[in-house]
Amino acid sequence: MHNWDIEFVHLDAGYGERAVLRDICAVLPAGRISVILGESGCGKSTLLKHIIGLSQPMAGTVRIDGQDFFALKAAAFRRVRRQMGVLFQDGALLGALSLAENVALPLSEHFALPKPLLREAALRVLGMVGLQDFADYYPNQLSGGMRKRAGLARAIIAEPRILLCDEPTSGLDPVTAARMDELLLSMHEQFADMTLVVVSHDLASFRAIAEHALVLRDGSAIFSGRPDELERGEDPYVRQFLQRQSGDRSKAQRAALNPIARAALDAWLAS
Template sequence: MNAAAPLIEVEQLEAWYGRRRILHGIDFNVNAGEIRVIMGGSGSGKSTLLRHLLGLHKPRDGTVKILGVDIAKASENEMLAVRKQIGVSFQGGALLTSMSVGDNVALPLHEHTRLDENTIRIMSRLKLEVVNLGGFQDLMPSQLSGGMIKRAALARAIVMDPKLLFFDEPSAGLDPVVSAELDELILRLRDALRMTIVVVTHELESAFKIADTITVLDQGEILLTDTVAKVKCADNERIQDLLNRRPRETPVDADAYLRRLTEESAAVG
């Protein structure tokens, strides 16, 4: 892969669930070393876009290239090679409750490397130190607070030193202080480990603090990709509705609603 090429390249991505189109011609790139925040309200298409970026869904139309690999054309082995170079920290942590924190963090090393047990133990504990969980390796997930679960999940996501780190709703369910600490941790990861980080969130304060670039998504469309300052002053009513938490009035057309129900019933029948 060309070192100067974007790590993520998305062109004219379309996504459908049945007859409903979720993503409408999405275009954007993510360059090495940046923190890209994908921001939008509920139902904007953030989760669907993330699934495509992780290769969990293949594009129906358009292309998604991760680390130079077109995921629509990639073989199973090619996708496995890509996934070994990315880390994912899920919204709820997704720690395995039957395993200790240390074993959760070490799991990717057991699965994807041939390192000896002592090296794996050292590497997993080093990553726990990075996320300020040194000495917690013997605890079970049930013994951790919400913020500690997020950090343990992050340690597991970075244990193989990925080129790309995906973070899904890092601040969800956390109090403001813990959320701010996690934001600082994300910034330190970028600076210390030179990771490229993609964060999906609807939390404005967090997005403005950590982002180099923000992509604003609404109703499956990209409204703007730009710096924090440019997004804040964007001359776009939908962006300002999101930033200022203004409710959007949605007129109810009873006839159109009944017609849609009739069409869907006929399609099922």
């Protein structure tokens, strides 16, 4: 079974008539961990939605395993999507279901499997992310890091060919974020055929897990290649991004409040 790569060919993408991404040409290599980097609003999430098939390109193509994804007939399109697992930014667990029930959802929604078999499958992947003992807990009883690990377990329960992770370390403390990185590397080792795509702006995570980097800026792809090549690059924006520099040294200036509003605010604060 060969691995699936993801290729963008002159892709324009956006919402309505507003293009967010323009002329994206890049390949996320099969069987590798690719990290999509860029500042907020650069189009990372929009690109992810097109890989998943939630949004149609305005122009150009998305190729998965060499096939024009959006030109596939409905049945073939669904078959490809079934081969994708998604870790959403907040875990996206259902509060009314236990952890085991949440994790088993991809199987219970599509297959008429006995409940004991579903639970066995859920416990197997919960064990892989270190949460087997919390199978009967509910999402509101767990920490943010645990919810993300449970989301990862759900994303991999059907052993997808492509795993897509949206900001897997956002909102986590440094130690928990490092554990999430280690977990993704472990998934990569256990599922050698899986293509991992991680959307992130976490530089520590990028340096820990990336085997390929795609950098977006203002809707364009300004780099696609190996992380070591990115680190050695001389592009000013890339250097600022990797060194966490704003590029703007100007200090914030306090704007004056309207005098009438200022008087009302002062009176309220003094009351």
